[in-house]
Amino acid sequence: MGILFTRSCVLCGIPLDAECGCKAMLCAACAEEVRTRYRLHHPISIPDADGAAAALYYTGTVRKAMQQFKFQHKQHYADWFSAQILPILAEHLDDWHPDLITYMPIGFVHLHKRGYNQAELLAKPIAAAFGLPCRATLRKRAFTPKQSTRKDAAARQQNAARALLPLANTDIQNKSVVLIDDIITTGATASAAVKLLRDIGAARVYVLAAAFTPHK
Numbered sequence: 721m722g723i724l725f726t727r728s729c730v731l732c733g734i735p736l737d738a739e740c741g742c743k744a745m746l747c748a749a750c751a752e753e754v755r756t757r758y759r760l761h762h763p764i765s766i767p768d769a770d771g772a773a774a775a776l777y778y779t780g781t782v783r784k785a786m787q788q789f790k791f792q793h794k795q796h797y798a799d800w801f802s803a804q805i806l807p808i809l810a811e812h813l814d815d816w817h818p819d820l821i822t823y824m825p826i827g828f829v830h831l832h833k834r835g836y837n838q839a840e841l842l843a844k845p846i847a848a849a850f851g852l853p854c855r856a857t858l859r860k861r862a863f864t865p866k867q868s869t870r871k872d873a874a875a876r877q878q879n880a881a882r883a884l885l886p887l888a889n890t891d892i893q894n895k896s897v898v899l900i901d902d903i904i905t906t907g908a909t910a911s912a913a914v915k916l917l918r919d920i921g922a923a924r925v926y927v928l929a930a931a932f933t934p935h936k
């Protein structure tokens with residue numbers, strides 16, 4: 721059998737040994753680094769969420785890969801990032817009893833320019849792995865100021881709450897909902913999304929993210 725294409729390590733980009741025939745997405749050195757440096761071993765706190773967790777620290781090569789995933793059309797990195805989130809949901813499945821997987825919306829302009837919502841790409845394989853429905857529930861209001869330009873926590877919270885709206889005809893009444901996001905930074909946007917999902921009827925809302933920005 722000839723080699724049809726070469727896979728590269730998601731984190732450092734070196735070509736992977738195709739001889740092994742496996743579907744590894746990381747080289748051995750990066751796999752080790754994920755275990756020792758990048759894996760997040762504690763829950764994160766999102767105000768108003770019933771539970772929240774992130775798979776990796778948003779730093780080093782994880783940060784670089786995430787940026788490529790979001791901005792440089794490396795959509796297939798969703799396979800690796802979602803695979804990092806999967807075990808967390810598996811661990812909480814009996815406790816959270818999710819009815820629905822949803823995801824953080826991105827603005828129309830971004831979606832149009834990029835062609836995909838990275839959080840949706842993460843959410844779909846996670847939902848599929850557990851046989852759960854995956855649906856959009858929120859949308860982003862056009863022309864809201866960037867979160868990063870808001871100065872303090874209160875301003876970020878207010879801005880985040882204004883930026884999100886529920887989608888019409890979203891029925892999540894009494895459901896346990898898991899919201900998938902790519903990166904949690906301050907948690908203001910995730911918290912606003914949680915509140916909104918609760919306002920439109922969700923019984924419980926959990927947040928799972930691929931990465932979490934370490935706080936200095």
Ligand SMILES: [Zn+2]
Binds near residue numbers: 733746
């Ligand atoms: Zn590597």
